[in-house]
Amino acid sequence: RKEVEQDPGPFNVPEGATVAFNCTYSNSASQSFFWYRQDCRKEPKLLMSVYSSGNEDGRFTAQLNRASQYISLLIRDSKLSDSATYLCVVKNAGGTSYGKLTFGQGTILTVHP
């Protein structure tokens, strides 16, 4: 089993739709969780961190479920500009003071008119 798994999609949704992605992780001791966004042929950029209590940033909501070992990203009122690949990142203890960061393979989202 991969350490971090995502449904690669692609998810094709119309503008204005609500879409949700899940990401499962295998290490129950994982410490921190993040969602990154990667546009085609560009570098990944941090979208949001995921906090235990869940957090929201505008149209984006991130949730953490430690019992079932998954995180989720909900996008409301999808825009054309939301089309990108969304990467789940999990940090585990060990290795260095910065921990070990493991990336999922990414979920492709395409928002169409």
Added chain:
Amino acid sequence: NAGVTQTPKFQVLKTGQSMTLQCAQDMNHEYMSWYRQDPGMGLRLIHYSVGAGITDQGEVPNGYNVSRSTTEDFPLRLLSAAPSQTSVYFCASITGENEKLFFGSGTQLSVL
């Protein structure tokens, strides 16, 4: 403040050739790393460094060398390029405060 600068953006090599991918950051980050990204595989850690003079192996280090003589620079060397090293390479640095990764713009490498 340029962030993370990575060069070149594109490179084509023949099998057996060597080359160095350059990475520099001006944010005084201690931690720097190199990833490769392949379709369906996500980003995989090649090598990382937690400060000048300190480097360590990541998940897929074979065929690559790194050094960290200064805080700013973290070059990645391909010793003898192989077709399996065809990939997109990203350099990244991290701030310990909020654990945010800052990536360079990437290098598309093709080994023929």
